[in-house]
Amino acid sequence: MNIAIIGTGYVGLVTGTCFAESGNEVTCVDIDRARIESLRGGEVPFYEPGLAELVKRNLKEARLTFETEVGPAVAKSMITFITVGTPMDSSGAADLSAVFKAAEEVGKAVSGYHILVLKSTVPVGTSDKVEEIVARHAGDDFDVCSVPEFLKEGSAIEDFTRPDRVILGCQSERATAILRELHSAFVRTDNPILVMDRRSAELTKYACNSMLALRISFINEIANLCEAVGAEISHVRRGLSSDRRIGSHFLFPGIGYGGSCFPKDVQALIRTGRDYNLDFRLLQAAEAVNHKQKSLLVERVQGYFGADLKGRTLAIWGLAFKPRTDDMREAPSITVIESLLAAGAAIRVHDPESLANARRLFGDRISYHATNYDALAGADALLILTEWNEFRHPNFQRIRDALKQPVIFDGRNLYDPALMKALHFTYYSIGRRPI
Ligand SMILES: NC(=O)c1ccc[n+]([C@@H]2O[C@H](COP(=O)([O-])OP(=O)(O)OC[C@H]3O[C@@H](n4cnc5c(N)ncnc54)[C@H](O)[C@@H]3O)[C@@H](O)[C@H]2O)c1
Numbered sequence: 001m002n003i004a005i006i007g008t009g010y011v012g013l014v015t016g017t018c019f020a021e022s023g024n025e026v027t028c029v030d031i032d033r034a035r036i037e038s039l040r041g042g043e044v045p046f047y048e049p050g051l052a053e054l055v056k057r058n059l060k061e062a063r064l065t066f067e068t069e070v071g072p073a074v075a076k077s078m079i080t081f082i083t084v085g086t087p088m089d090s091s092g093a094a095d096l097s098a099v100f101k102a103a104e105e106v107g108k109a110v111s112g113y114h115i116l117v118l119k120s121t122v123p124v125g126t127s128d129k130v131e132e133i134v135a136r137h138a139g140d141d142f143d144v145c146s147v148p149e150f151l152k153e154g155s156a157i158e159d160f161t162r163p164d165r166v167i168l169g170c171q172s173e174r175a176t177a178i179l180r181e182l183h184s185a186f187v188r189t190d191n192p193i194l195v196m197d198r199r200s201a202e203l204t205k206y207a208c209n210s211m212l213a214l215r216i217s218f219i220n221e222i223a224n225l226c227e228a229v230g231a232e233i234s235h236v237r238r239g240l241s242s243d244r245r246i247g248s249h250f251l252f253p254g255i256g257y258g259g260s261c262f263p264k265d266v267q268a269l270i271r272t273g274r275d276y277n278l279d280f281r282l283l284q285a286a287e288a289v290n291h292k293q294k295s296l297l298v299e300r301v302q303g304y305f306g307a308d309l310k311g312r313t314l315a316i317w318g319l320a321f322k323p324r325t326d327d328m329r330e331a332p333s334i335t336v337i338e339s340l341l342a343a344g345a346a347i348r349v350h351d352p353e354s355l356a357n358a359r360r361l362f363g364d365r366i367s368y369h370a371t372n373y374d375a376l377a378g379a380d381a382l383l384i385l386t387e388w389n390e391f392r393h394p395n396f397q398r399i400r401d402a403l404k405q406p407v408i409f410d411g412r413n414l415y416d417p418a419l420m421k422a423l424h425f426t427y428y429s430i431g432r433r434p435i
């Protein structure tokens with residue numbers, strides 16, 4: 001099939017590349033000319049494991065092309081996927097301006113039957129509005145469908161090609177049949193294709209992200225209670241997650257959720273509830289807990305060194321909102337670093353993939369280091385903010401030698417408190433007694 005993809009971010013580029021990899025001819029479009037130029041040269045402008053290899057292969061075999069104009073890409077395709085960003089606007093709602101602009105361009109370009117798929121995360125009812133926009137320009141020989149995306153950055157290709165399920169929000173049998181065929185390559189192990197109405201599909205995406213955010217805030221509250229009552233979160237977590245009704249995913253305590261999806265999607269669902277006179281108190285609480293959790297580590301640092309951190313230098317390992325991505329959108333590290341800077345500390349950071357993004361955010365207000373050990377030199381303490389695998393088994397002797405004093409504030413519970421004690425570290429983690 002000939003497919004157009006509008007938006008070449010984490011979702012669009014993975015979607016386009018995986019469809020090309022299964023034999024389709026895909027044109028990816030973006031308004032960002034520099035991005036399209038580098039993609040034409042096989043350079044992926046962000047870090048996603050395995051993606052660069054697939055892009056190069058499909059470029060070489062001419063199944064994947066990159067353009068800056070929507071019109072020609074849509075005109076030669078039967079299906080267009082909109083995968084542009086839907087960031088939070090100042091009121092907490094999803095900003096749909098890029099979606100509507102893309103829809104208008106699609107409407108102007110289609111000739112013959114066309115399926116327009118909304119893959120961006122959009123509030124309930126957006127497909128109806130997009131249908132109106134396309135109809136203004138394109139008559140009625142088209143279908144608008146909602147096919148929300150559930151991939152996770154860091155394992156996006158695996159998630160896209162082996163999804164737990166594919167959701168097709170379709171109003172027509174013709175579009176359902178074509179999209180079912182297109183996705184059949186990815187559901188060969190009995191993972192289901194669920195066909196439903198568009199509004200249900202749109203809402204399912206928000207319900208999933210909100211549920212996962214709830215779980216994170218829940219385990220963080222339980223962790224905080226563990227500290228208060230002298231319990232150990234790793235025991236409680238295991239006891240909890242071995243219950244098959246509950247399961248183990250998204251139940252790790254930490255310094256709060258971030259990223260480009262959970263914060264904005266929780267906000268947008270609260271906002272949708274409000275539009276329909278529904279006060280989403282559960283989600284408001286999840287958000288409030290998350291907000292507070294992001295300041296936990298800073299409170300600990302100030303509890304140890306005093307509120308005024310002038311003259312203190314702190315090393316930070318991990319900046320991305322989670323491992324295996326360079327994405328720092330809404331990362332807790334941003335809140336932590338801004339608070340530490342405001343308290344007067346000097347900051348030395350290392351992240352395996354996010355240093356370029358961090359530099360764009362913080363400029364010369366902090367210093368950047370190519371290895372985790374370089375970041376430690378002369379620091380008063382180490383803070384761990386992202387659970388990259390390479391931080392799990394460090395050389396503790398090198399940490400001790402580089403730090404002025406052996407103090408670690410671990411926001412991701414990477415180390416065994418008993419080992420830390422044996423190595424004479426002062427060690428703070430989440431939901432466990434400090435040692
Ligand atoms: N990132 C994720 O893990 C993830 C997972 C599931 C769903 N989503 C949802 O998918 C959508 C896209 O997310 P993302 O992280 O890929 O976004 P992103 O910000 O990484 O990429 C969006 C891209 O769209 C381009 N763009 C914007 N307007 C355009 C236009 N009019 N024409 C062409 N290109 C345009 C931008 O230049 C950018 O390259 C969002 O709605 C998001 O909520 C994201």
